[in-house]
Amino acid sequence: MTTPQLTKNQSLVFDVLEKAEGPLSAYTILDKLRDHGFRAPLQVYRALEKLLEYGVVHRLESINSFVACAHPGENCHSHGIVAFAICESCGQVMEFHDHEVDHRLMAWVRGQKFKPEKTTIEIRGLCEACAA
Amino acid sequence: MTTPQLTKNQSLVFDVLEKAEGPLSAYTILDKLRDHGFRAPLQVYRALEKLLEYGVVHRLESINSFVACAHPGENCHSHGIVAFAICESCGQVMEFHDHEVDHRLMAWVRGQKFKPEKTTIEIRGLCEACAA
DNA sequence: CAATTGATGTAATAACATAACATTTGCAAT
DNA sequence: ATTGCAAATGTTATGTTATTACATCAATTG
Numbered sequence: 001m002t003t004p005q006l007t008k009n010q011s012l013v014f015d016v017l018e019k020a021e022g023p024l025s026a027y028t029i030l031d032k033l034r035d036h037g038f039r040a041p042l043q044v045y046r047a048l049e050k051l052l053e054y055g056v057v058h059r060l061e062s063i064n065s066f067v068a069c070a071h072p073g074e075n076c077h078s079h080g081i082v083a084f085a086i087c088e089s090c091g092q093v094m095e096f097h098d099h100e101v102d103h104r105l106m107a108w109v110r111g112q113k114f115k116p117e118k119t120t121i122e123i124r125g126l127c128e129a130c131a132a
Numbered sequence: 133m134t135t136p137q138l139t140k141n142q143s144l145v146f147d148v149l150e151k152a153e154g155p156l157s158a159y160t161i162l163d164k165l166r167d168h169g170f171r172a173p174l175q176v177y178r179a180l181e182k183l184l185e186y187g188v189v190h191r192l193e194s195i196n197s198f199v200a201c202a203h204p205g206e207n208c209h210s211h212g213i214v215a216f217a218i219c220e221s222c223g224q225v226m227e228f229h230d231h232e233v234d235h236r237l238m239a240w241v242r243g244q245k246f247k248p249e250k251t252t253i254e255i256r257g258l259c260e261a262c263a264a
Numbered sequence: 265c266a267a268t269t270g271a272t273g274t275a276a277t278a279a280c281a282t283a284a285c286a287t288t289t290g291c292a293a294t
Numbered sequence: 295a296t297t298g299c300a301a302a303t304g305t306t307a308t309g310t311t312a313t314t315a316c317a318t319c320a321a322t323t324g
Contacts, residue, residue, distance in 0.1 A: 040275080045313080087246075105255065117257040122252045124251070125248040159280070171304075171305075174304085178303080277314075278313070279310100280312090288301105290300090
């Protein structure tokens with residue numbers, strides 16, 4: 001499954017996220033795109049919806065923000081569950097994957113006959129630089 | 133660390149959550165407590181803040197809702213990372229703990245010298261009954 | 265060209281959360 | 295008992311995040 005050609009709005013939103021230092025809220029993205037004609041939140045949310053679907057952007061549930069996938073070119077959906085470490089001081093996000101974690105979680109849900117659709121793993125804390 | 137005596141508002145909020153079938157939003161809790169004199173969101177959020185601190189209530193980040201801890205009497209904070217399976221159809225929540233998952237995640241953050249404060253693991257999908 | 269589909273534009277509103285400030289309550293120290 | 299403090303509460307207003315509803319536009323296809 002490859003990423004389709006992005007539309008104009010999708011490209012604009014994606015570019016903003018890619019150039020950002022860290023995660024951005026939808027409204028922050030909106031503000032950054034006012035000059036490009038964006039006027040309403042929905043323009044951002046609709047683009048984000050597609051970008052999430054394509055796996056090129058992640059949503060950070062615990063901080064209501066969005067971040068470009070750390071694996072440009074690859075399809076993140078194929079890496080198993082994505083985990084994030086989010087620095088509460090500087091906002092920097094580290095993305096990682098751990099197959100053993102995936103395996104344990106999936107073993108648990110299988111035991112419950114639970115059918116997983118979307119899994120969130122987010123660790124909030126302080127990055128090395130900020131903890132010092 | 134034992135749970136202190138709850139205040140009036142804290143007790144009211146906690147009782148609502150305990151009697152609920154599943155997670156509730158802060159505003160749903162507010163509505164259920166109008167008869168008991170609640171008028172403003174802050175009354176709910178302030179109580180929730182304490183209940184979260186005491187570990188008797190959990191916040192589900194991915195659905196902006198709150199749920200009573202599944203281990204009444206025990207202190208949930210001592211169980212390590214709490215994970216949730218949330219049924220998107222019926223809203224039911226299952227709470228579980230997996231020490232191996234904790235171990236893997238903590239090993240990863242240690243490697244990054246990241247200092248974790250709060251970790252979220254939420255699996256959304258369909259429970260056995262709803263998947264049928 | 266008509267019909268369908270997906271993308272976009274716009275306004276309004278819903279849902280979630282906090283800031284700021286005033287007041288009250290519980291309780292320890294004197 | 296009274297003072298002083300910390301925690302809890304009450305209230306209004308506002309800030310932030312997300313969606314509904316409806317109109318329009320563009321590309322594709324039968």
